[in-house]
Amino acid sequence: MEFRILVLPGDGIGPEVVQQGVRVLEKVGSRFGHSFQLSYDDVGGAAIDKYGVALRESTMEAAGGFDAVLFGAVGGPKWDDPQAKVRPEEGILGIRKGLSVFANLRPVKVLPDMVDASVVKPSVLKDVDMLVVRELTGGLYYAKPKGRRQTRRGWTSVDTMRYSQVEIERVLRVGFELARRRRGKLTSVDKANVLETSRLWRQTATDLASQYADVELEHMLVDTCAMQLVQRPSRFDVVVTENTFGDILTDEAGILAASMGLLPSASLASVPTEGGRAIGLYEPIHGSAPDIAGQGIANPIATIFSTALLMRYSLGLVEEAAVVERAVEEVLGEGYRTADIAEASAGRVIKRVSTEEMGDQVLSAL
Numbered sequence: 001m002e003f004r005i006l007v008l009p010g011d012g013i014g015p016e017v018v019q020q021g022v023r024v025l026e027k028v029g030s031r032f033g034h035s036f037q038l039s040y041d042d043v044g045g046a047a048i049d050k051y052g053v054a055l056r057e058s059t060m061e062a063a064g065g066f067d068a069v070l071f072g073a074v075g076g077p078k079w080d081d082p083q084a085k086v087r088p089e090e091g092i093l094g095i096r097k098g099l100s101v102f103a104n105l106r107p108v109k110v111l112p113d114m115v116d117a118s119v120v121k122p123s124v125l126k127d128v129d130m131l132v133v134r135e136l137t138g139g140l141y142y143a144k145p146k147g148r149r150q151t152r153r154g155w156t157s158v159d160t161m162r163y164s165q166v167e168i169e170r171v172l173r174v175g176f177e178l179a180r181r182r183r184g185k186l187t188s189v190d191k192a193n194v195l196e197t198s199r200l201w202r203q204t205a206t207d208l209a210s211q212y213a214d215v216e217l218e219h220m221l222v223d224t225c226a227m228q229l230v231q232r233p234s235r236f237d238v239v240v241t242e243n244t245f246g247d248i249l250t251d252e253a254g255i256l257a258a259s260m261g262l263l264p265s266a267s268l269a270s271v272p273t274e275g276g277r278a279i280g281l282y283e284p285i286h287g288s289a290p291d292i293a294g295q296g297i298a299n300p301i302a303t304i305f306s307t308a309l310l311m312r313y314s315l316g317l318v319e320e321a322a323v324v325e326r327a328v329e330e331v332l333g334e335g336y337r338t339a340d341i342a343e344a345s346a347g348r349v350i351k352r353v354s355t356e357e358m359g360d361q362v363l364s365a366l
Helices: 013-033 047-050 056-064 090-101 112-117 165-181 196-208 222-231 242-254 301-315 318-333 338-347 354-364
Strands: 002-010 035-040 069-074 102-108 129-135 147-151 156-160 187-188 215-222 239-242 262-266 282-283
Touching: 002 013, 002 056, 002 090, 013 035, 013 069, 013 129, 047 147, 047 165, 056 069, 056 090, 056 196, 069 090, 069 301, 090 282, 102 242, 129 165, 129 196, 129 242, 165 187, 165 196, 187 196, 187 222, 187 242, 196 354, 215 222, 222 239, 222 242, 239 242, 242 318, 262 301, 301 318, 301 354, 318 354, 338 354
Parallel strands: 002 035, 002 069, 069 282, 129 239, 187 215, 187 239
Antiparallel strands: 102 129, 102 262, 147 156, 262 282
C-alpha cells in the first residue's frame, strides 16, 4: 500500500529524532511491502527564519491532503523574545487548529525494563498503564480576547478560558470510547470548585455517562489528580481533561516513565479506531531541547512510538504498529539507553548509545 506523510521536523532536536522515526517508517515499508511518500516542510523557528511566519498558509493547506503529519518540536532561545510579534509555538498551535485535531492522546505506560530508571519508587510504578486524552483546540491557548496593553497603571494582559458544550462533549466521547476498549474507567479532570468552564465540563461528563453504562466515570479536581499521579498512578485508566490541565499533567506523568523522551502523542480529529484511516498529527511530547540540539544524544524513542501511533490510527497498520512497539521494548530490555535515561539506570548493565545508534538498534530489532 502507498501512504503520503507530511514531515515537519521543526527546531532543536526535532530534526534529529524525526529522522529516526522516518527510518523506522522506511524499514516497516520494506518489511511489509508498503510505500511511504514523504514530503518535508519547515515549521516553527525554522519557518520564521526563512519566511517570517511560524507556519505558512501553503503548508497548512497542503497538510489536509496527506494521510498523516509527523511533527518534531518547535522553539528555542533564538526566538524566545517576549516582545516578538511571531513565535515558533504558533506553528504547532496553527497546524492543530487547521487540522481540527481536537483530541490529543498521550499514553503513559511504565515498561518493566524502565522501572529502575524512574525517580519514583518501583512499588508505585507497578501496573502503570494509562491514557491521557487532552482537549487540544480550545481553552486558554486559543480563546479570545487575548493580548497585552499598557495602561496608566502599567502593563496588563489577558488570556481567556472559554469552552462550548460541543467542544467538551466531543473530547469526552473520545475518552469514553477509549475507556470502553481498555479497563472501563474514565477519570474526568476539572477545577469545578473554581472555574465556570469546569462546571460545564463536569455537567457534560455526567450527562454523557448515561450513554456509557459499561464505563465507570469519576470526577477529580486537577490538583488532586496531580497528587494522585505520583502517589497512586496505577489507579488511572483513561484520563480526560481540558487543554491547559492536560498539558501540565502529561509532563508530570512523564516522570513516571523515566523520561519525556519515551512518551509519544497522537492528535486526532475524530474518535480513534484501530484499523481506521483518520488524518492525525503525531509528535513526541518533549520540547525542542535546544541545550542538547546537534549533540546526537537526544532520545528518539518518543518519536518512534509516535510513528507507531501514526501507523495504527491514520494508516490502519495495526500489526505494523505493534511490531514497532515490541522492537522498542526489546531494545530497552537489552539495556540500550540514550543519555536522558542512562544515568537513572544505574545498578544494571547498560549500553549508552547516541540518537542514531538507538535508531540502529530499533531497526535491527525490526
